[in-house]
Amino acid sequence: MPHALAIAGGGASGLCAAVFAAQSGGFSRITLLERGPRVGRKLLATGNGRCNLTNRFFARKNYHGADPAFTAPAFARFGLEETLAFFESLGLLFHEEEDGRIYPRSLQAASVLDALRLEADRLGVETRCGCEVTAIRRAPGGFSLSLAEGGALSAGLVLLAAGGPASPKLGGTDAGARPLAPFGHKTGALLPSIVQLKTETAPIRPLAGIKFEGTASLLDGGTPLRSEPGEILFTEYGLSGPPILQLSCTATHLLEKRGAAPKIALDFFPEYDKKTLSALLYRRVYARPDAELSHFLLGLLPRRLGETILKAAGIAPLSRRADSLTRQELASLTGLLKGWTLAVTGTTGLANAQATAGGVLTRDFDSQTLESRLVPGLYACGEVLDIDGDCGGFNLQWAWSSAMLAVSAMLERE
Numbered sequence: 001m002p003h004a005l006a007i008a009g010g011g012a013s014g015l016c017a018a019v020f021a022a023q024s025g026g027f028s029r030i031t032l033l034e035r036g037p038r039v040g041r042k043l044l045a046t047g048n049g050r051c052n053l054t055n056r057f058f059a060r061k062n063y064h065g066a067d068p069a070f071t072a073p074a075f076a077r078f079g080l081e082e083t084l085a086f087f088e089s090l091g092l093l094f095h096e097e098e099d100g101r102i103y104p105r106s107l108q109a110a111s112v113l114d115a116l117r118l119e120a121d122r123l124g125v126e127t128r129c130g131c132e133v134t135a136i137r138r139a140p141g142g143f144s145l146s147l148a149e150g151g152a153l154s155a156g157l158v159l160l161a162a163g164g165p166a167s168p169k170l171g172g173t174d175a176g177a178r179p180l181a182p183f184g185h186k187t188g189a190l191l192p193s194i195v196q197l198k199t200e201t202a203p204i205r206p207l208a209g210i211k212f213e214g215t216a217s218l219l220d221g222g223t224p225l226r227s228e229p230g231e232i233l234f235t236e237y238g239l240s241g242p243p244i245l246q247l248s249c250t251a252t253h254l255l256e257k258r259g260a261a262p263k264i265a266l267d268f269f270p271e272y273d274k275k276t277l278s279a280l281l282y283r284r285v286y287a288r289p290d291a292e293l294s295h296f297l298l299g300l301l302p303r304r305l306g307e308t309i310l311k312a313a314g315i316a317p318l319s320r321r322a323d324s325l326t327r328q329e330l331a332s333l334t335g336l337l338k339g340w341t342l343a344v345t346g347t348t349g350l351a352n353a354q355a356t357a358g359g360v361l362t363r364d365f366d367s368q369t370l371e372s373r374l375v376p377g378l379y380a381c382g383e384v385l386d387i388d389g390d391c392g393g394f395n396l397q398w399a400w401s402s403a404m405l406a407v408s409a410m411l412e413r414e
């Protein structure tokens with residue numbers, strides 16, 4: 001007999017699950033319960049309003065959590081092709097960038113939300129906004145869901161798609177996982193990911209607002225863990241920009257695990273190795289021996305950045321002539337230009353994060369079905385689980401793949 005399905009959470013994964021379930025025709029009723037005033041608020045803000053809905057190159061290495069391999073069955077069953085075919089069936093075409101990031105052809109996140117919302121409506125999904133699920137209890141024939149507004153809803157099967165607490169302005173909350181606690185499900189620490197990094201501020205104080213194209217590397221005890229190229233921005237608290245957001249996934253886990261300060265090394269000239277850069281600096285000395293040192297890096301870096309790095313290399317006063325630079329000063333300058341190191345002291349927090357690292361522990365869910373091992377008939381998908389992806393469309397891909405796996409596993413139940 002077909003079951004009634006209740007989905008708690010009307011974000012990316014909940015909406016996708018509702019549509020996929022409705023298209024299957026395999027449920028007697030589908031109710032989508034959303035605590036916020038509207039479905040898909042976070043989805044609307046994704047990709048700077050453009051919605052980077054997946055990435056052609058997504059792979060398990062882009063995912064983090066206690067057990068990233070937990071994602072494998074979802075991605076094996078609902079990978080890139082299945083995801084694009086699903087959205088194409090809803091009317092979307094795509095725009096792809098060189099690094100594999102895929103957006104809707106309209107470059108509007110609203111298109112993705114509307115496609116899901118309209119299809120859910122067309123197929124008779126009952127969507128109830130302003131409707132928070134506060135408790136889930138076993139009941140004859142399945143479950144009873146208590147609602148904050150009062151009353152309860154009965155369902156044969158429940159899918160928890162409640163997301164995480166990142167970006168509370170857009171509806172992020174840790175309330176979604178609470179109904180699982182009475183069943184014995186545990187939630188690990190909830191940490192910000194894809195977020196700006198705070199660093200020691202004294203060396204970079206004059207640089208707030210300055211951007212440069214370079215590479216940022218995350219160091220753990222001096223060992224480089226990962227490097228990311230792109231535009232890096234100095235802020236009054238530390239660093240921002242796409243490479244920093246990307247490294248923050250790993251940095252946040254390091255900060256949590258060790259309590260020790262990881263470091264970021266900035267390479268201002270990734271296109272040159274140290275030797276080539278050193279030769280270039282020597283040529284500048286010979287070409288303009290009488291130039292004032294405050295202009296020595298003119299044309300190579302923004303002026304304030306150049307002066308700050310010269311000072312950090314111990315070169316003073318900057319009113320000196322270029323030909324007064326010693327070998328040692330030039331070596332120290334080359335070293336800083338290829339690897340200026342700043343201690344990471346924290347992040348700007350969940351309020352500014354795009355994703356949550358941590359969540360409901362995946363060890364209590366079957367990765368093949370996303371069904372709870374503790375509560376048969378109860379499933380979870382998306383960011384509420386302890387899986388977080390890198391920046392670049394990876395989090396939404398997990399939302400879609402996990403939603404589709406959970407629904408198809410429900411359809412295959414005995």
Ligand SMILES: Cc1cc2nc3c(=O)[nH]c(=O)nc-3n(C[C@H](O)[C@H](O)[C@H](O)COP(=O)(O)OP(=O)(O)OC[C@H]3O[C@@H](n4cnc5c(N)ncnc54)[C@H](O)[C@@H]3O)c2cc1C
Pocket residue numbers: 008009010011012013014033034035036039040041042043045046047048051052053054131132133134161162163164166167170171172173175176177353354355381382383384392393394395396397399
């Ligand atoms: C600014 C920003 C930009 C981003 N850009 C991208 C991007 O371009 N690409 C990408 O891959 N990822 C991006 N992300 C991350 C991505 O949006 C999330 O990973 C994704 O939305 C997670 O989907 P979800 O369904 O698990 O959770 P959500 O989309 O957060 O949805 C969860 C929903 O559940 C509701 N809810 C919670 N508790 C309850 C309850 N008890 N009862 C009823 N409803 C409840 C919430 O109100 C929310 O609407 C971005 C995030 C932010 C904040």
